[in-house]
Amino acid sequence: MYSSRTGLILAFHGCDKSIVEKIVSQGKILESSNNDYDWLGHGIYFWENDPQRALEYATRLKNSPLKKHSLKIQDPAVIGAVINLGYCLDLLDYGNLKFVKEGHDFLVEICNMAKVPLPENKGIKESKDILIRNLDCAVIETLHKTREEKKEKPFDSVRGVFWEGDELYPSSGFKEKDHIQICIRNPNCIKGFFLPRELNKSFSKV
Numbered sequence: 001m002y003s004s005r006t007g008l009i010l011a012f013h014g015c016d017k018s019i020v021e022k023i024v025s026q027g028k029i030l031e032s033s034n035n036d037y038d039w040l041g042h043g044i045y046f047w048e049n050d051p052q053r054a055l056e057y058a059t060r061l062k063n064s065p066l067k068k069h070s071l072k073i074q075d076p077a078v079i080g081a082v083i084n085l086g087y088c089l090d091l092l093d094y095g096n097l098k099f100v101k102e103g104h105d106f107l108v109e110i111c112n113m114a115k116v117p118l119p120e121n122k123g124i125k126e127s128k129d130i131l132i133r134n135l136d137c138a139v140i141e142t143l144h145k146t147r148e149e150k151k152e153k154p155f156d157s158v159r160g161v162f163w164e165g166d167e168l169y170p171s172s173g174f175k176e177k178d179h180i181q182i183c184i185r186n187p188n189c190i191k192g193f194f195l196p197r198e199l200n201k202s203f204s205k206v
C-alpha cells in the first residue's frame with residue numbers, strides 16, 4: 001500500500017565527462033547497467049543526495065576499473081537527476097524485505113534443480129567491503145522475474161542503504177562511506193537531468 005513513493009528526490013550519477021555532455025547537449029539518457037554483480041539488480045544507478053560519492057566512484061573506476069566493467073572513464077564527472085521513485089522496492093521498508101527473502105528462496109530452488117552453484121557475493125583485494133554482489137543481484141532479478149511471470153505490478157525502482165568503509169570510530173555503528181543507492185528500472189522515473197552547481201559561499205546553505 002505504501003510502496004509508491006511520493007515527491008521528487010535529487011540523485012547523482014558518476015561517469016565520464018563525455019557522457020555528461022551527451023546527456024546535456026543531445027538529450028540522451030544514461031544506459032542501464034546489466035552486470036551480474038550489480039548491487040540492486042539491473043537498472044540506472046544513482047547515489048541519493050550525494051554528488052561527492054558519485055564523483056569518488058567515477059574516479060575510482062578510472063584508477064581501478066572493475067573486471068568486465070564496460071564503463072571506461074578518462075575524465076570523471078557527475079550529473080544530477082530529478083527522480084520520482086514510483087513503485088519502489090525500498091529495502092529500508094521492513095515490509096519489502098520479505099519479497100527479497102522470497103526471491104532468495106526461489107533462486108535456491110532453481111539452482112538446486114539445475115544443479116548449479118548459488119552465486120556469491122565477494123570482496124575485492126583492496127577493500128574489506130562486499131563490492132561484487134552476484135548473489136544480491138541474482139536474488140533481486142529473480143524477484144523481478146517471478147513478479148513478471150505472476151503478472152504482478154513491476155517495481156519502477158529499487159532503493160537500498162549500504163554500510164561501507166572503515167568505522168568512524170572504535171565500535172561505531174557508522175562507517176565513513178555509508179550511503180543510499182538507487183537503481184531505476186523504469187526510465188520514466190527520471191524527470192530531468194542537471195549539472196550540479198558549486199556552493200555560493202557568499203550566502204548560507206538552503
